[in-house]
Amino acid sequence: MFDINPTSTAPIWQQIEEGIRRMITVGALTPGDAVPSVRDLARTLRVNPNTVARSYQRLIDRGVLAVRRGEGTYVSEAPSQPKKSERNEKLRDAATQYAGTALSLGASREEAAAEVETSYERLTKELRRGNESR
Amino acid sequence: MFDINPTSTAPIWQQIEEGIRRMITVGALTPGDAVPSVRDLARTLRVNPNTVARSYQRLIDRGVLAVRRGEGTYVSEAPSQPKKSERNEKLRDAATQYAGTALSLGASREEAAAEVETSYERLTKELRRGNESR
DNA sequence: AACACTGTACTATCAATCTAGTACAGTGGT
């Protein structure tokens, strides 16, 4: 599972939303899989159930998750993907923010890029762990 | 000068603090230079003077800026640089956050790194602009 | 002396986020 950074300026519901999306893109969650219940995930992440519910609701609204009433929440069979233009805009915004931070810390372009690749590799490995049984 | 993104989750005072640091590392501000007055910068960025004052105060506390009472605020002659360990930790955190976002958007490692390099180049060029007269 | 600037320091208010607690309807297993 993923971690929550309570000191981050990014709201927790957003961190959870991104975390679920990451697990799907990496294959740790596939269509039809059940996601943890609101209360379970809240206990695991040491977070309020309302906050988890908010994240799930957003993912449901966007067609990434689907609810079976009384049963639980599952990854949609046909997970809708966001428009390409919107995706590129978000990626660009995130890159700009990171590049700005790297610059303010005096990091070179090469160092900034290398640090991203390292983090990317680490995240994918962490997310795939505990998932070899599939 | 730099821009403020009011929709970002990062607080404005932090964006201003990073912006000043960027201008210093890029050379758009050198030791001895005056930074805009609290009220001027607030008007330029369309932000409350209190918010700018908060950013300046943090930079003063860290030895990046220095105040001459009644005159203004200036870039310190011997700008203290943060500890290497702390700098690396911040860079790493920022890289992790960006990599996580890129992953949740389904971007490949190469695409994520390339987008950073592009943003980095763009930022340095923008910041150096209007500074050729030095 | 008067004025226009500087930074600094308050108070008050608004919005967003997170938390705690409670409640209710739907589902499945016993």
Place this chain on the structure above:
DNA sequence: ACCACTGTACTAGATTGATAGTACAGTGTT
């Protein structure tokens, strides 16, 4: 029928960030 689980919905409080407004002391210019 009962129980344990599911998502959902609501109230209320604390915290943080940003805003508006006001005020005061120090500095340089006129």
